[in-house]
Amino acid sequence: MVTTNEEGSKVEHESDYDRQRELKLLDESKAGVKGLVDAGLSKLPRIFIHENLSTSSSATNNNVTIPVINLGSMHEQVSSRLEIIEKVKDACEKWGFFQVVNHDIPECVLDEMLDGVRRFHEQDPEVKREFYSRDISRTVYYNTNMDLYTSPAVNWRDTLSCVLAPRPLHPLQLPSICRDIIIKYTEYVKKLGLVLFELLSEALSLNPNYLKDIDCAEGLYMLNHYYPPCPEPELTLGTSGHYDSSFLTVLLQDQVGGLQVLYENQWIDITPIPGALIINLGDLMQLITNSKFVSSKHRVLAQKTGPRVSVACFFRQHFQPETSKVYGPIRELVTEENPAMFKDITVKELITHRYTVGLNGVRALEHFKL
Numbered sequence: 069m070v071t072t073n074e075e076g077s078k079v080e081h082e083s084d085y086d087r088q089r090e091l092k093l094l095d096e097s098k099a100g101v102k103g104l105v106d107a108g109l110s111k112l113p114r115i116f117i118h119e120n121l122s123t124s125s126s127a128t129n130n131n132v133t134i135p136v137i138n139l140g141s142m143h144e145q146v147s148s149r150l151e152i153i154e155k156v157k158d159a160c161e162k163w164g165f166f167q168v169v170n171h172d173i174p175e176c177v178l179d180e181m182l183d184g185v186r187r188f189h190e191q192d193p194e195v196k197r198e199f200y201s202r203d204i205s206r207t208v209y210y211n212t213n214m215d216l217y218t219s220p221a222v223n224w225r226d227t228l229s230c231v232l233a234p235r236p237l238h239p240l241q242l243p244s245i246c247r248d249i250i251i252k253y254t255e256y257v258k259k260l261g262l263v264l265f266e267l268l269s270e271a272l273s274l275n276p277n278y279l280k281d282i283d284c285a286e287g288l289y290m291l292n293h294y295y296p297p298c299p300e301p302e303l304t305l306g307t308s309g310h311y312d313s314s315f316l317t318v319l320l321q322d323q324v325g326g327l328q329v330l331y332e333n334q335w336i337d338i339t340p341i342p343g344a345l346i347i348n349l350g351d352l353m354q355l356i357t358n359s360k361f362v363s364s365k366h367r368v369l370a371q372k373t374g375p376r377v378s379v380a381c382f383f384r385q386h387f388q389p390e391t392s393k394v395y396g397p398i399r400e401l402v403t404e405e406n407p408a409m410f411k412d413i414t415v416k417e418l419i420t421h422r423y424t425v426g427l428n429g430v431r432a433l434e435h436f437k438l
């Protein structure tokens with residue numbers, strides 16, 4: 069079998085038969101990476117080993133950090149709102165990443181959400197396996213590595229996925245152990261999303277409702293990640309380097325750390341701040357803004373300490389009929405000096421490409437360049 073590595077070159081696997089068998093064994097255990105750790109594993113199985121991890125990854129730079137934006141003063145006076153918009157604009161143009169504080173989601177809700185995800189992954193394996201699936205048309209399911217069979221190396225991570233909007237799910241579809249908090253947290257994230265899309269619209273010099281009116285806030289897809297402690301963290305990754313496909317992602321991480329963003333060819337740590345949320349732009353935002361705003365590559369390191377828990381909420385449609393909506397560079401942002409860089413595409417085309425290529429593939433957006 070031939071797969072594509074992080075740099076886009078072809079990698080050939082020896083002993084393919086064993087690899088496929090090992091992947092299948094892990095999948096069929098329905099217990100994820102957590103199941104391996106619980107079984108007392110002390111060496112990393114070969115399927116998790118990322119070749120050339122030390123040579124292919126860029127240097128780490130700890131002297132810069134992504135911007136932190138305080139949303140608290142937004143309603144106080146016009147001047148502070150304008151200041152916030154200026155900061156958002158700068159962060160979206162340079163980084164495609166920032167953290168927000170005073171965002172109106174109470175810290176106890178954040179803590180309870182992280183705890184709910186931890187409880188889901190740490191519950192009785194027999195209950196959890198009922199949710200195990202690779203059927204991407206399902207609304208709620210749990211598995212390990214959405215690209216298990218297509219990526220060149222497996223990530224040290226399990227995930228519970230939920231499609232939350234535009235079609236509301238039935239609460240009973242959610243696992244009972246974290247049902248109430250997922251519903252509560254989702255309501256808060258939807259509200260925050262609307263605030264952010266307003267700020268982003270203004271940062272693009274568009275009318276404040278512009279991004280909401282073209283349905284950027286309509287779809288919401290949630291990934292609840294669990295990164296178990298790893299016996300040999302230097303050989304693998306928690307999440308391979310990737311670009312989100314969303315318009316915007318609201319990411320909640322616990323205090324363990326390990327998340328990094330690639331900035332000017334260096335990996336920068338996104339250090340946890342208690343009570344803060346990470347906001348990052350995805351490929352759909354870069355596409356509609358004609359690259360005025362950027363989506364950045366990011367990854368999660370595997371670590372000896374753990375578990376690490378995170379909740380990524382992607383504002384974008386999933387595999388639903390609504391995904392037939394077409395998006396291209398916003399007309400107001402295209403000029404003679406700055407002509408359209410991307411084709412008009414449906415959300416479905418983008419995510420189908422993403423799910424076919426997997427996390428480690430060539431950047432999806434490249435595929436839709438004019």
Ligand code: OGA
Pocket residue numbers: 291293307312319321327366367368378379380
């Ligand atoms: C993602 C992601 C980072 C994290 O789900 O797309 O980048 O901290 N997650 O889990």
Ligand code: NI
Pocket residue numbers: 310311312366380
């Ligand atoms: Ni991501």
